[in-house]
Amino acid sequence: MKEETRLIQSISSDPLTGSISTPIYQTSTYVQEAPGVHKGYDYTRTNNPTRKILEDLITKLEYGYGSIAFSSGLASIDAVLKLLKYGDEIVAVDDIYGGTFRLLDLYNRFGVRTKFVDTTNADEVLSFITKETKLIWLETPTNPTLKISDIKSISNQCKNINEKILVVVDNTFASPAIQNPIKLGADIVIHSATKYLAGHSDVLAGLITVNNQNIYEKLKYIQNATGGVLSPIDCWLTIRGAQTLYLRIKKQSRNAFEIASFLEENKKYCIDKIYYPGLINHKNHNIASKQQKYFGGIVSFSLKKDTIDSAKEIVTSTKIFKLAESLGGTKSLICHPATMTHKSTPSETRRAAGIQDSLIRLSLGIENIEDLIEDINQALIY
Incomplete structure (x- = not known):
């Protein structure tokens, strides 16, 4: 079955x-x-x-x-x-x-x-x-x-x-x-x-x-x-x-891969690092390919200007991506971990683990991918 x-x-x-x-x-x-x-x-x-x-x-x-x-x-x-x-x-x-x-x-x-x-x-x-x-x-x-x-x-x-x-x-x-x-x-x-x-x-x-x-x-x-x-x-x-877990995961994973690929193509502008295990250049891509059926609906990225203010400018500029904690829902969300989900982690500990001040986390929902890419594109600081 x-x-x-x-x-x-x-x-x-x-x-x-x-x-x-x-x-x-x-x-x-x-x-x-x-x-x-x-x-x-x-x-x-x-x-x-x-x-x-x-x-x-x-x-x-x-x-x-x-x-x-x-x-x-x-x-x-x-x-x-x-x-x-x-x-x-x-x-x-x-x-x-x-x-x-x-x-x-x-x-x-x-x-x-x-x-x-x-x-x-x-x-x-x-x-x-x-x-x-x-x-x-x-x-x-x-x-x-x-x-x-x-x-x-x-x-x-x-x-x-x-x-x-x-x-x-x-x-x-x-x-x-x-x-x-x-x-x-x-x-x-x-x-x-x-x-x-x-x-x-x-x-x-x-x-x-x-x-x-x-x-x-x-x-x-x-x-x-x-x-x-x-x-x-x-x-x-x-x-x-x-009951709709598999339907949602497949769509969210596809959306995440498309967003990650778009960010990779635009990396020469304001983006520093992109975190998505579905990208071949992700350092753990081979392990993910071995133990995961899909690469998931979360994409994170950091900015060349590694400041909290730079990240805040982006996360408050999206229209379809809603600024909110949590993830995994049908609506796409954007989050700034340093001041939201990981604010209780000391800054030194957080940075040592690779969570930069400018890191932004995206939770992909099930919207149309073209609309999501357009929204991220207009929010980025070129």
């Missing part, structure tokens, strides 16, 4: 009524025949039928053992970090999403340390592993410089050092339509389902998929104990949005 068919057929009709659309079980509690005797549901924080359908869907899409839905992407990241204890260490990608960086900084106060490295270099990742290392934290592609890490190579080599080390992949930028980290050796996959999975900029959602029962039960306990669950209506929105 092909992936598009598998996605749609994974969402079954309602066995009670035959409803082709997933019902929204908007209830907080459930009637029990006797104490502890029920139909698998006793309280919605613990379990909910609509949430279970979403969790089962992402499990199938990511080829995992089980999945757990949270109220936001950061809530799902927080749950994974709760697997750790004082003295544990994380080896993480250096240009990590600003919200994740902020959360890791918070856990540092509780004795969980993070070492930030260039995870495109597997040898560098391995050189930072110690007996305290418990997690390898990958984003691939990264936010916002679109670095690509070799998931299979890093997973295999880390397990050879210590099989108890968990490899975590934030798969938000790719989505299951582009790559499946568990099939490449990862233990845990995280999604801000707010982005490509829900796909319409109308919901906050986080999803975790794991590769075995032991990790699943630990995270399920954390979900129930801390209560950051996804509401039934948001589960339904995510299920509805995910």
Whole structure:
């Protein structure tokens, strides 16, 4: 069965009524025949039928053992970090999403340390592993410089050092339509389902998929104990949005490649660097070609005049690209990471990871590519 068919057929009709659309079980509690005797549901924080359908869907899409839905992407990241204890260490990608960086900084106060490295270099990742290392934290592609890490190579080599080390992949930028980290050796996959999975900029959602029962039960306990669950209506929105995932990803990836190619052709003017793994001159193009089905809908670029003001002049001049945080929706967005998504990352740390002051991030939607190119063209400073 092909992936598009598998996605749609994974969402079954309602066995009670035959409803082709997933019902929204908007209830907080459930009637029990006797104490502890029920139909698998006793309280919605613990379990909910609509949430279970979403969790089962992402499990199938990511080829995992089980999945757990949270109220936001950061809530799902927080749950994974709760697997750790004082003295544990994380080896993480250096240009990590600003919200994740902020959360890791918070856990540092509780004795969980993070070492930030260039995870495109597997040898560098391995050189930072110690007996305290418990997690390898990958984003691939990264936010916002679109670095690509070799998931299979890093997973295999880390397990050879210590099989108890968990490899975590934030798969938000790719989505299951582009790559499946568990099939490449990862233990845990995280999604801000707010982005490509829900796909319409109308919901906050986080999803975790794991590769075995032991990790699943630990995270399920954390979900129930801390209560950051996804509401039934948001589960339904995510299920509805995910049904067009492959259609959107294909269009967004095509648009991104055309925009990246246009920027490459106009690089002699104001543009300095262009970040898109679909370009042959991207330093990780070969790895991306090996582990991704498409190259994704995000393009970033920096300016020859590397200043925040230069970037602001461009991001406030577009008409179709809307200036906003987030990504992965049907509408094209433009963002300035240094003052928006990564503003909580210290400037020295941010620049060291390659996030320049002038870096601009584009999230391609599903509009006509000619209109998008025209909009970017008129906004550029020649």
